[in-house]
Amino acid sequence: MNSFTNQTHPYPATRNATYAKNGMVATSQPLAAQAGLDILKKGGNAIDAAIATAACLTVVEPTGNGIGSDAFALVWTKGKLHGLNASGRSPKNISIDAIKEAGHDKMPTYGWFPVTVPGAPSAWAALSNEFGKLSLQEVLQPAIDYASEGFPVSPTLGKLWKKAYQKFKVNLTDKVFESWFQTFTPNGRAPRVGEIWTSPDHAKTLQSIADTGAESFYRGDLAEKIAAYSQENGGFLTKEDLAEHKAEWVKPIKVNYRGYDVWEIPPNGQGIVALQALNILRGFDFKEKESTDTYHKQIEAMKLAFVDGFKYVTEEQHMKYTSKQMLSDAYAEKRRALITEEALTPEAGDPSDSGTVYLATADNEGNMVSFKQSNYMGFGSGIVIPGTGIAMQNRGHDFSLDPNHVNALDGGKRTFHTIIPGFLTKGEEPIGPFSVMGGLMHPQGHLQIVMNTIDFGLNPQATLDAPRWRWDKDKTVELEHRFPHHIAQELADKGHDIKIQLDSTGFGRGQIIWRDPDTGVLVGGTESRTDGAIASW
Numbered sequence: 115m116n117s118f119t120n121q122t123h124p125y126p127a128t129r130n131a132t133y134a135k136n137g138m139v140a141t142s143q144p145l146a147a148q149a150g151l152d153i154l155k156k157g158g159n160a161i162d163a164a165i166a167t168a169a170c171l172t173v174v175e176p177t178g179n180g181i182g183s184d185a186f187a188l189v190w191t192k193g194k195l196h197g198l199n200a201s202g203r204s205p206k207n208i209s210i211d212a213i214k215e216a217g218h219d220k221m222p223t224y225g226w227f228p229v230t231v232p233g234a235p236s237a238w239a240a241l242s243n244e245f246g247k248l249s250l251q252e253v254l255q256p257a258i259d260y261a262s263e264g265f266p267v268s269p270t271l272g273k274l275w276k277k278a279y280q281k282f283k284v285n286l287t288d289k290v291f292e293s294w295f296q297t298f299t300p301n302g303r304a305p306r307v308g309e310i311w312t313s314p315d316h317a318k319t320l321q322s323i324a325d326t327g328a329e330s331f332y333r334g335d336l337a338e339k340i341a342a343y344s345q346e347n348g349g350f351l352t353k354e355d356l357a358e359h360k361a362e363w364v365k366p367i368k369v370n371y372r373g374y375d376v377w378e379i380p381p382n383g384q385g386i387v388a389l390q391a392l393n394i395l396r397g398f399d400f401k402e403k404e405s406t407d408t409y410h411k412q413i414e415a416m417k418l419a420f421v422d423g424f425k426y427v428t429e430e431q432h433m434k435y436t437s438k439q440m441l442s443d444a445y446a447e448k449r450r451a452l453i454t455e456e457a458l459t460p461e462a463g464d465p466s467d468s469g470t471v472y473l474a475t476a477d478n479e480g481n482m483v484s485f486k487q488s489n490y491m492g493f494g495s496g497i498v499i500p501g502t503g504i505a506m507q508n509r510g511h512d513f514s515l516d517p518n519h520v521n522a523l524d525g526g527k528r529t530f531h532t533i534i535p536g537f538l539t540k541g542e543e544p545i546g547p548f549s550v551m552g553g554l555m556h557p558q559g560h561l562q563i564v565m566n567t568i569d570f571g572l573n574p575q576a577t578l579d580a581p582r583w584r585w586d587k588d589k590t591v592e593l594e595h596r597f598p599h600h601i602a603q604e605l606a607d608k609g610h611d612i613k614i615q616l617d618s619t620g621f622g623r624g625q626i627i628w629r630d631p632d633t634g635v636l637v638g639g640t641e642s643r644t645d646g647a648i649a650s651w
Contacts, residue, residue, distance in 0.1 A: 131575040131637050134650030138636045139163055140625035141473035142178075142551075144647035145265055146170035149256035150475055151649035153248065160481035161189060161245040162253050164473060165238045168487055169257035171471045172234070173316060174265050176298065177274040177492050178471045178551075180505035181319055181331075184230075185237035185487035186379050188366060188537040190544045191245055191480070195537060197379050198240060200361035201509070202231030205350035206525040210515050212350070213523065221511050221523065224286060224496040226349030228510035230529065231359045232331075234487045239328035240361040245481070254324040261317035261503070264310040268645040270619075272307035278492050279304040286496045290347045293498040294505070316503030332356045336502060343499050355526075366537070367437050369393045372568050374545065377537040378560075380437055382429045385534035388557035390419035392564060393446040394453075403570040406604040409583060412565065413610065414453040416558055416585050417460035422449075423557075425462040428521040429528040439465040457589045457609035470533050470551035474627045476636050482627065484535035484547030491553075536560050538567070543631040548574075552622035558584055559622045567626075574626035574639030582621040586613075594618055618643045 132138070137160070139150035150167035158166070164187070172180050187198040213227060221228055242250045267275065279299050286294065297313065298304070305311045322330045330336045337356040344351040366377045369389045376392060378385025394415040400408050426435055439445065445465045452458065470488035475481075488507070489495075495508035512530050513523035521530045534556050538545040550559020559582070566577040581597040590611045593602055597614070606612045615621070623641040630637070640646035 129575060129642070131573045131639055132648040132650055134636045135634070136478045136651045137163070138476045138627050138638050138648060138650040139167055139473065140627055140638045140640050140648045141167055141171065142471055142623050142625070142641060142644045142646050143171060143175045143268060143271070144645060145174045145260065146473070147647040147649040150473070151651065152256060153253060154477055155651065156248065156252070158248045158253065159246070159479055160475040160477040160483050161191070161241050162248045163475040163477070164483040164485045165241055165246065166253045166256055167473045167475065168234070168485055169238060169254045169320060170260060171473070171487070173257050173260045173313065175271055175471055176505065177271060177278060178489065179234070179487045180489050180494065181235065181316070182232040182494065182504045182506040183234040183487040183489050184232065184507055184509055184531070184533065185234040185485065186383060186533055186535055187237060187241060188377060188379065188484040188535045188547065189241070189245060190482040190537065193542070195366055195377055195539065197364040197366040198237060198361055199364045199379055199383070200233035200237035200240065201382060201528050201531050202233045202359055203355070203526050203528050204230050204510055204513065204523065205352060205355045207352065208350040208523065208525050210517055210523050213515060220515055221513050223491065223508060223511050225290065226344055226347055226351065226495070226497060228508035229349060229351055229495050229497060229506045230510045231351070231355055232507055233359065233361060235323050235328040235331045236359060236361040237487070238323070243327070250327055251324045254320050258317050258320045258324070261313045261320060264312035266308050266310055267305045269307050270644040272305065274492065275304040282493070282496060291496045293500045294493070294496050297498045297503055298493070313503045315501055319502045319504060332359055336504070339502055340499050340504065367441070369441055371396050371564060373540060374568055375539045376564055377539065378534055380430060381427045381433060382528040383531045383534045384423050384427060384557055385536070386427060386437055386440060387419045387423040388534070388536070388560035389441055390422060390446070391415040391557065391561050393441055394418065394450045395565070397447065397450045400565070400569050403566070404598060404601065406601050409601060409605060410608055411453060412561065413583065413585055413591055414458060416561060417458070418449045418452060418463070419557070420554070420585065421460040421462045422465070426520055428530050432520060432527070434520060435465045455608060459588050472535070472549045472551045472623065472625055474547035474625045476546065476627045476629060482544055482547050482629065484537050484549060486533040486535045486549060486551065488533045488551070532556055534560070536563070538564070540631070544629060546626065546628040548624070548626040550622035550624035552620065555584055555620070555622035559624055563624065563626065574628055574637055577626060578624050578639045579642055584621055592620070594621055
């Protein structure tokens with residue numbers, strides 16, 4: 115075994131790493147993980163299991179994703195890594211002027227204006243068509259069953275659902291949001307932990323997607339309903355916008371970190387931020403994990419990468435600098451030189467010279483999948499298409515209304531995107547899928563997973579259980595309450611504005627599956643900060 119698959123667990127943990135031979139599914143909800151495993155046992159592969167798990171998560175974890183989500187995937191199969199970008203574009207008829215004329219000086223969070231074309235159904239169909247073994251009907255059946263027959267609400271889900279309801283009942287008072295309350299709070303409140311929740315409309319929609327290979331969602335009766343509800347309520351999304359959507363196979367980007375290749379989806383995703391930070395950090399020698407110097411340099415590199423991401427990253431054809439320029443050794447060296455013993459207030463450099471769910475799957479044929487889908491900010495836009503259970507995302511919220519900004523709103527454009535699956539390889543061998551979800555925590559979680567694994571030799575569960583930090587802005591850094599207090603004080607002495615957080619939900623939710631290249635044995639870790647589970651055999 116590789117050293118990081120059998121390292122003794124150094125942190126208080128709710129579970130040990132999980133080992134298996136034939137297959138593994140790791141995600142944030144036990145019922146979804148089990149659904150993916152059932153598909154593996156029926157003869158499906160890791161791709162089928164990923165689709166089944168993703169579809170189930172739209173039912174059993176609606177606080178983070180839905181049928182109206184976007185999705186991204188990294189798929190290892192037949193000796194090669196494939197990338198899938200299923201994020202949707204803004205409506206063609208939307209514009210900065212139109213949003214400003216409606217009385218907004220920045221992109222709204224809720225309602226139809228921040229809604230972009232949902233990509234998740236197209237991701238399921240594309241994955242199934244390209245690499246699946248079972249039919250889409252078979253793969254979506256577990257999700258359909260949970261939606262129609264119901265399931266008991268799990269603890270973290272219940273907490274997040276209640277929090278969302280309390281927020282929505284104050285902020286979403288317009289008639290356009292009534293369908294959200296009818297769908298997700300049918301008893302006038304959020305469902306309680308252990309209470310059975312069903313969504314027959316959700317089941318019918320999933321069945322339609324299964325029967326048509328997602329065509330109904332983009333060019334059929336579901337598309338008609340989405341477009342009609344948009345038109346009735348002043349939205350910009352049209353049938354034409356939906357019909358033109360297509361999930362796109364893309365070439366993943368990478369950096370080599372101490373002999374391992376770390377892979378991400380290229381922009382419009384923010385995976386490049388994690389890669390840039392790792393590119394900076396590989397120029398340092400880290401002797402121990404629980405060291406003020408280690409954390410200080412991690413935070414400083416993350417800051418420098420993030421401000422570049424905020425300034426330069428959007429859909430790739432609209433970027434001023436290429437991914438190659440931003441990830442060059444020369445630019446990493448320039449950014450590395452800015453890191454001193456004192457916390458800095460980061461500024462973007464010049465590279466010219468140089469609410470989400472996550473799941474990981476693996477099977478005994480060598481296939482592995484890293485998959486993310488999200489509505490954003492929990493339940494997304496607050497828009498639910500009546501009679502369908504489709505909760506629409508609000509990814510357009512990240513567009514800028516400054517026409518000179520690289521991520522400026524424009525018709526038919528993909529926005530800067532937070533959700534990013536990760537994958538690790540060494541030489542020609544896959545190590546496996548990994549990620550941490552949660553807004554700007556995504557790349558920060560990726561950096562911490564990679565370093566915990568490669569620099570400090572932690573097994574997957576230990577890697578995920580380790581206390582986390584999160585850079586917020588300027589010099590502000592939030593730390594989990596379990597973070598070593600003496601190091602927190604020493605970071606403050608270096609000029610970091612340290613905030614200790616009692617609630618760990620803001621530090622992301624991650625999953626990892628590694629495959630030992632010598633034996634093929636799978637070892638997984640799942641998130642202790644949520645209802646995480648690994649199903650394996």
